[in-house]
Amino acid sequence: MRTVALAAAFMLVVFLLVTWAVSYQMVSHARQDRKQVQAVYVASKEKELRHYVELGHATLARIAQGSGEQAALQQQVLAALSRMHFGNDGYFFVYDRFGNVLLNPGSMGIDGVDFCDPADTGSEQARMLINQAHAGGGIVRYNWIKPSSRAEAPKMSYVKTADHWGWIIGAGLYMDDIERELAAFDANAARTLRDTQIRLTALAIGSVMLISLAWLAWNLRNSRISGEKLRRLARRVVSSQEEERARVARELHDGVVQVLVSSKYLLETAQVHLEQDTEKAPENDVAKDHRSRRLAPQALLAQGLGRLQEALVEIRRVSHGLHPALLTDLGLAAALRMLVEQLCPQRAVDLRFTEQGFIPALSQAQRTALFRVAQEALNNALMHAQAGWVQVTLAGGAHHVALTIEDNGHGFDLNKVRADGKGGIGLRNMRERIESLEGSDFAMHTGPAGTRVEARLRLPQPEPDSTIRARPDPALGHLPPARRPAA
Known part of the structure; x- marks a missing residue:
């Protein structure tokens, strides 16, 4: 169980590290991609605005080269530019050399937009556009009311000074569509990151499950092996016990029991002889026969005692084989x-x-x-x-x-x-x-x-500064040398 816990903890740490690394890389790449997409969209808008302004400038130049009075030609230019709409909310605006608005959304029939009110030519947006045009033209960014939504939105305009009459011609595009595209891009990146994290989580869970299943299979296999080893060990222990019991039984039967049985027979025979001697009085026997009959039981008793002594020796031998006292002493x-x-x-x-x-x-x-x-x-x-x-x-x-x-x-x-x-x-x-x-x-x-x-x-070596010395075997020097038969 400890191994599985360690493996699961290791997998969790690896999962967290991998998830952090992948998330960091994906967020970094998403930010870089967002910047690139934004740059591409902005560049596209700038190119589009330049194209529209160049088109309006070409229209002004073409009409200004026509015949007729200047005022009539100017009105003809303004009328042409007022009809040139692009996109849903794109339009031209024109300033004269003095900064007065000559063409605005109101005059173009666009409701809801009052860009650079002629009564307020000093507005901040107007000054930004005029200053950029006098500086050689270019892009100006600001916030303004979008006609279609009647809400303020970021806008990008391109202004340029016309060679004829000193007019400033400009066109603008709203940037909220770019913001929507970038928001969709961010949402897609977040969704991709979330899906990746879900896949990594599923992979981590699957890996932990595989480790758990592998551990379970290994544990079951080891349990079977351990069980089989225990069974073999139990059989071996039982067999060893039976063999030891059989050996002790043989030792007792072949040695001690036989000596005790023979001693029993000798003592019983001596007992019978003594009983017979007691019942029969030696009335007509000579002294020699009487002594011989009394010596017979004594000899049997002596043999019985000798056999008992042999039995004691045999018992000591068997006991020594089971656990010799000399081994401890x-x-x-x-x-x-x-x-x-x-x-x-x-x-x-x-x-x-x-x-x-x-x-x-x-x-x-x-x-x-x-x-x-x-x-x-x-x-x-x-x-x-x-x-x-x-x-x-x-x-x-x-x-x-x-x-x-x-x-x-x-x-x-x-x-x-x-x-x-x-x-x-x-x-x-x-x-x-x-x-x-x-x-x-x-x-x-x-x-x-x-x-x-x-x-x-x-044997383990003692510490260098240890004063303890190994105690010699007590048997050394106290027992006679072993008998060494001639080879």
């Missing part, structure tokens, strides 16, 4: 030496135990794991390998301990045993015991020339 070396010495009289195999180097202090878990490995390896070598000799070596140093069990038996197929799910429990138990310890290695080599099992523990 005197350490690993003493327990291994005792294990080898107990097996020597029972097997026609040359068993050897050797200590090498300094054996540092080990924890209870480490001592137990190495002892069980030695038990299992010796059991395999004595029961299955048909070995002539088995060498157990415990070697150590300041920071490591190594246990080696080597024999000259016929070996076995290690790969086949590993592939067998039901067999090889002892080998797996050895490996798992060692690998469960930190800083440990387990290796096994087998072949026709014999088998070698090696377990190695790497």
Whole structure:
């Protein structure tokens, strides 16, 4: 669950960063595109106005070159220009050289627009137009009443001074259509940004869902694998318990029980003899026969006591195999030496135990794991390998301990045993015991020339300024050297 939360948080951060970056880029591009569109529209309007003014100027020049009085020609020009409308709200306006309005919307029949009232030729808009015309002509921007809507709107006009009569001819176009186009462009950009954000959100949600589904599938798979491992482990534990119980049962039946049964028979026989001696008085027997009859129960009792002593020894051996007291009291070396010495009289195999180097202090878990490995390896070598000799070596140093069990038996197929799910429990138990310890290695080599099992523990190094020294194994220097049969 923590992994999914981290992945979701990471996806959220990535989504926010990507959304911010995309939104920033889109807004930046939209602003640049808006400026370009606005520039294109304005340039188009300026070009259109220049064209209209040039057309009006050409009309004025054509009529002014005609014959007739100047006043009549001027009226003819004004009449022609008043009829020249363009667009819905486009018209010409004309000033004379003194700044008086000669042509205005009222005279053109355009209602609602009183551009540059003749009675107020000093208005701000009129002054802007006249000054721009005297400066050589050009574009003038201002706000004015739009005839179609009777509302104030931004307007752009182009003015130019005519060569004939010194008139100023101008034409204007309202810019609210450009504002509408730019508003539509902004709305489209906002809609595109919103759609992009929605797509990114859907992508993020889909990604989180895919991660969640992948995690769910992975979790289910791991659950199945873990369940199968637990089932195999449970079967292995049960099998190991059953094998251990069977071994203890065999040890008790073949050793302790047989000794106790024979002791029981001997004691019962001695009891019968004593009862018979008590019931029968030795009236006519000579002294020698009487002594022999009394010695017979004593011999049986002595044999029974001896068998009971053997039973005690056998029980101690079985108990030592289950958990040797020496392992806790005197350490690993003493327990291994005792294990080898107990097996020597029972097997026609040359068993050897050797200590090498300094054996540092080990924890209870480490001592137990190495002892069980030695038990299992010796059991395999004595029961299955048909070995002539088995060498157990415990070697150590300041920071490591190594246990080696080597024999000259016929070996076995290690790969086949590993592939067998039901067999090889002892080998797996050895490996798992060692690998469960930190800083440990387990290796096994087998072949026709014999088998070698090696377990190695790497012990942590003390701090440089530490004064604590590893306590030597208590068994060192207190036990006689291991029996080393002649090779």
